[in-house]
Amino acid sequence: MRRRDFLKTSIGLAVSSTLISSENIKTNMNNSLILSTWDHGLPANEAGLKVLENGGNAMDAAEAGAKVPEADPTSTSVGFGGLPDEQGNVTLDACVMDSNGNAGSVAFLQNIKHPVSVARKVMEETKHVMLVGEGARQFAVSQGFEEMDLLTDESKKAWEEWKKKRREMTPHETHDTISVLVQDKNGDLAGACTTSGWAYKLHGRVGDSPIIGAGLFVDNEIGCAAATGLGEEVIKTTGSFLVVELMRQGYDPTAACEEALNRIIKAHNGNPDFQIAYIAIRKDGEIGSACIKGSFDYALARGEENKLHKIKGMI
Numbered sequence: 584m585r586r587r588d589f590l591k592t593s594i595g596l597a598v599s600s601t602l603i604s605s606e607n608i609k610t611n612m613n614n615s616l617i618l619s620t621w622d623h624g625l626p627a628n629e630a631g632l633k634v635l636e637n638g639g640n641a642m643d644a645a646e647a648g649a650k651v652p653e654a655d656p657t658s659t660s661v662g663f664g665g666l667p668d669e670q671g672n673v674t675l676d677a678c679v680m681d682s683n684g685n686a687g688s689v690a691f692l693q694n695i696k697h698p699v700s701v702a703r704k705v706m707e708e709t710k711h712v713m714l715v716g717e718g719a720r721q722f723a724v725s726q727g728f729e730e731m732d733l734l735t736d737e738s739k740k741a742w743e744e745w746k747k748k749r750r751e752m753t754p755h756e757t758h759d760t761i762s763v764l765v766q767d768k769n770g771d772l773a774g775a776c777t778t779s780g781w782a783y784k785l786h787g788r789v790g791d792s793p794i795i796g797a798g799l800f801v802d803n804e805i806g807c808a809a810a811t812g813l814g815e816e817v818i819k820t821t822g823s824f825l826v827v828e829l830m831r832q833g834y835d836p837t838a839a840c841e842e843a844l845n846r847i848i849k850a851h852n853g854n855p856d857f858q859i860a861y862i863a864i865r866k867d868g869e870i871g872s873a874c875i876k877g878s879f880d881y882a883l884a885r886g887e888e889n890k891l892h893k894i895k896g897m898i
């Protein structure tokens with residue numbers, strides 16, 4: 584039996600079918616879960632769980648979760664305290680997507696602590712999907728967001744050290760984007776993704792995190808997926824969309840993450856020198872994850888438990 588057919592059979596699909604539709608996947612009901620990237624996913628999940636307990640939906644929980652590392656000055660790759668670009672500006676990218684296929688996004692946003700909430704406002708209060716730079720900042724202010732300096736003493740010091748040593752455009756290892764995927768008690772899916780991006784990047788650089796389909800994708804019939812790592816490569820392969828589409832084709836969530844990464848690994852002759860990880864939830868509550876190299880931690884909250892899980896890289 585071919586791998587793909589095996590995967591289809593293993594989740595109860597007719598081998599002859601090509602694509603999965605919602606009727607083929609039993610929706611996970613009354614068993615909400617939150618799946619987030621890296622160890623800052625643990626407090627993010629905690630915040631999301633509280634929102635779900637208080638009757639919030641998947642989108643409310645994903646936003647609340649993403650806001651935790653955004654506000655944490657020790658989280659150097661997200662929001663306040665995020666490492667700046669080469670000119671010393673903290674520039675932020677974020678997006679959200681809900682169970683109805685609505686999406687909102689901000690890119691290259693400065694001086695606003697919670698880009699994920701601005702992205703949600705773009706989704707809910709405008710006819711657009713994406714606002715960038717000065718326009719995004721003006722919109723945020725018009726919505727009541729306060730402006731603040733996002734550079735902390737520590738991140739300023741790190742940037743000054745980097746400048747002194749005239750380092751190359753690294754480390755992209757510090758791409759610890761927070762992506763939060765949620766399935767609520769109604770079985771509905773939503774996600775949020777937020778980052779300060781590649782440390783010491785060129786001024787104006789935008790990564791995958793605000794790009795719908797790259798950093799995040801939600802299809803309430805099939806599942807959702809999100810990325811962390813070197814955004815340029817995720818954008819080039821429309822990574823999160825690809826993971827969801829692979830699940831639609833019958834891949835289980837981990838196999839879908841691996842196949843999406845395989846395309847990147849192949850494009851780099853089997854030996855890429857950067858990290859990317861995907862996380863995914865299928866509509867039936869099955870979760871999956873994969874990373875290219877080294878290891879990757881994801882935080883999974885399900886029932887009473889909120890735990891960090893370590894996976895090994897594919898190469």
Ligand code: GLY
Pocket residue numbers: 758760778779780781789790791792810811812813814815
């Ligand atoms: N994945 C985050 C970034 O590349 O900006």
